[in-house]
Amino acid sequence: METMPDAAGTVRLLPQYFGILPQHRGRGYGRALWRAAMHWGHEHGTDYQILQTTVGGASDCLCAAEGLSSLGVAQQAEVLASGS
Structure with missing residues (x-):
């Protein structure tokens, strides 16, 4: 894991990418x-x-349960190249 100061100099914990397989x-x-x-971030x-989570997904529900x-909400759209 890593930390990085933002533009104001406030230290943030960079995203961690982990997941749990559905069956677990x-x-x-x-x-x-x-x-x-x-x-770790606190220390x-x-x-x-x-x-960033998928609305209503497992990680979103975990975040809500953790308070x-x-x-x-950010929307994501597929952009097709011209001629596609």
Whole structure:
């Protein structure tokens, strides 16, 4: 894991990319990984982390259960190259 200061100099925890296979969900593995990452960030002086999840997905539900709130929703669209 890594930290990086933002434009204002506030230290943030860079995103971690981890997931739990569907057949192993519901056993607390995701929560354990999440809490370990947050502990690491705290121990390394981070002030915040920005997360990106799929609305209503497993990670979104975990974030809500951990008390996080949404700051907004970004839409993603497929862009086709001309002539496609």
